[in-house]
Amino acid sequence: MSHQALYRDKRTTAAQAVRHVRNGDMVIVPTGVGEPPTLLTALSEQRRDFLDVKVAQILAMRPYAYIDPETTQHVRHVALFFGGATRAGGQAGWIDFIPNYFSEIPAQIARGLIPAEVVFSMASPMDDDGWLSLSLGADYTMAAVAKARAVVLEVNPNVPFANGDCRIHISQVAALVESSEPVLEVGLPKIGPVQEAIGRYVAERIDDGSTLQIGYGGIPDAVVMQLAHKHDLGIHTEMLGDGILTLIEAGAVNNSRKNYLPGRTIATFALGSRKLYQYMHRNPALEMHPVDFTNDPLLAGQNDNLVAINATLQIDLLGQCGSESLGHAPFSGTGGQSDFVRAANRSRGGKAFIVLPSTAKGDTISRIVPSLSPGTHVSTSKNDIHYVVTEYGVAQLRGKSAKQRAQELIAVAHPDFRGELTAQARLARLL
Template sequence: MATAPLNWQQLLKSGNRIFIGSHAAVPTALIDDLINHANSLHDIEIVQLVTLADNKWAEPQYQHLFKVNTFFIGGEKIRQAVAEGRADYTPCFMTDIPALFTDGVLPLDAALIMVSPADEHGYHSLGVSVDVVAAAAKAAKKVIAQVNPQMPITYGQSFIHRDDIDTFYYADQPLPEAAMPELDARTERIGQYVSLLVDDGATIQLGVGRICAAVTQYLSNHKDLGLHSEMITDGVLELIKKGVINNRRKTFHPGKSVVSFCIGSKALYQFVDQNPHIGFYPSEYVNSPANIARNDKMVAINSAIEVDLTGQVVSDSIGHQFYSGIGGQVDFSRGASMSSGGKPIIALPSTAKNGTISRIVSHIREGAGVVTSRGHVHYVVTEFGVASLRGKSVRERALELIRVAHPKFRSQLLAEVRKFYWVPHYQLQTPVEVAELGAVGFKELKIDGESFDLRPLNPSDERRLQEFFYSHTKETLQMRYNTVPTQMSREKSCTLVSVDQTEDLALCIVKQKGSVVEIQAVGRYYLIKSDNSCEVAFVTREKHQGKGMAKRLLQQMIDIASSRGLSKMMAYVRAENKPMLSVFTKAGFKRKSYDDPSEVFLELELTAAPAKGAS
């Protein structure tokens, strides 16, 4: 039961600046009381973050009473008010917002917040939203609190004493809930790719939305994850219940999940209530890049509106239209990049507006603003794969990002960036998937206890293939090329990695650790259209020769050639190359007569072999 209406003429004056509580802790009943009894008050500036409410104070009918100034544009009413000039958007890193209040940059006349009832010591909990609320309550001249018996009591740095509250308004109301978003196949694929970047024992940060929900779904088989994040959601809750997130290997606040607010179901709110394993801390603490970096293997997962081919990330605007906000993306991207083994990730669908617009762009559109700089991002993920940007030149970044763009936009993107010389004139081929490798596009291998990936070569491997070539001994070069070439130019390397994989085939086995990728073996076949056959060749890094990499590559190529209906495969091997001859003969290749005694000609009739297809 709510208390009597407050005398707002005594609490506020026209022209005051007030803060209202955030996310699921917006004091709706208190604000309704203000609206209903404002009388002669006008021109009150409301400073806010996202509020999980009807946001009716931003409706045109209240524009003489309120002017909204938001740090993050959430909800259609707020977005419309900003677009129409009835509300303002103030861009700011989440970690810096509290100082705007405490330093007097945005002095607050009052903070309207929601709290739990006081405990026996007189302390109320800020509950499900500590974030910037704690700083606002500390800095405001008056604190006006809606006391809600349904507000969970959370631990950490979430308490305010009753002596620090000037006015109480008692109103019992359920907390607003947010349903888990529905996932489509594209979003699930993005979540799957992101999950592959998360190692066991990592600490993660996840936001709200479909992509982050998909990520939680694909983390269910991980082990010993930690949580240091702005928020906790129902997807994260499921990972905690399954024991996936247990914080055992965290290096900062070990054993505890660290957050600043939560949004979700009633079950989530009940879970955090008086839960000592969940610590709610202010944004200036949780979002501090220095604190974030104290978590080893910190993985920050955020989304974006568009990413240009140099790695610049647009997250708060669509052209001139402001759409959301900076939030904690930069804080966590910077913190993760500073972390030992950390990974800042930007994940987004490759297209927008039903596939008509590419979200991987040659240049950001007019009016759009860069939220996360090209220096912050290590990985960009779409439903077409993972682009690794750390340590990459602009040219290499462009090729990596074109690889994860939607195929129908790749040629256009390549043509556009060539105008700026970001890629060389000889780079003509855009990446082409090998459909037979499955939707994910690669296979994980275990060889001698080590993990490797078998995947297609692509144009962004140009420098890696060049390094691979220069790692070979003269003996390896002689065996592979039947001569000892002394140079592999960037142009030649580009030709070898820029392959139309629907005709010819170029596969590699790579060792990948974070952003470090090293080619260990390459296998390819060249299509001979005249008799529907192909010629096969391999080369393996010396330290892995004899471990079965050529065998793995050959079997994969046999499967693909068979599924494509080729009639036979051929190979030319130097007579003294006994290990390679063994690989071919064990795969079913037969020796054929050949004029040159220094070489052995082998052939495999594919029509006689069962087509295994891609597994």
């Protein structure tokens, strides 16, 4: 049978496609905008027909009707990382959470630790050889494709056909539906004076020729906005966003001095604008790969001068970062922060930056604390931390004693809290 005949044979309605899901299945969905809205809407509409179905995903983007506390016995969301659509359910306890390092999710799927009976994903149109691209989220989805009983795709002409290990053959597909709605766009976060100040401190410490990993958020993007005058930067990251595209268009990024995969921007998922998605289409200077490739500290750390830029919510005086919860209440997830901090530490000349405003809640709470709030999930350990940056400066913690770390961090805390932090550090015998 020809590729086109196979395609026609597997094309169906969303209502029929979701019937490949069986009671008790785990459905794997890609990160962010790789989620297929037509399929997830159909699953939502039929959710009461199922029992004990789980949908596992990093960073769900839309509040689909299946994300419903009244129907969790039918279809239940399992978060690998919380976002706006799932955070409240996670904090209330009716959305499940699987702790993880982003880089290790594919291995957990391959070993059966995270089940993967079905895959739902967005995909590009098929090429002449029968291949479709899962360009928006190769992440853990490619591992799930290899494991799943049924792969169900939502084929959309607005999904780019990207290079890299992100393609699936029509012969591997159980069913597909077609849609033509624009891919969800995610704008750059709002950047204020605090973010600009932090971004300036980080940008001053990034040399020409560095390779960058840039996390999501206002502060990482504030760094990006101040790098347009740099030269010969490279990209080896997990998230491809519009900030990186800005640097490429400015000529600051050309990947020419990368010593690992030179000449190519490397990422595992995309989250940005239509312009970004169009840039990705059949671009030989860009490759999308699974996350166990992009985020493996051993592989990413082969880039000399690798710079990792990630945000945290709270940090204690030893350097433990609570980046994913507010006390016991989950907020996001580990994601790739630990992966890339370790990669930068392995890299010759590497630098790992953890960035955060010095305060929260209108300057009433210090984000630098004597010890993390009870129940806080530690995302980056005291042994991995390198640079910590607030709007008041840069603390360099690697190789420093506990006493020196406390001094460094107090020096970049908000001035209103430095006296209290000093007193608490003395009580804890850190000073």
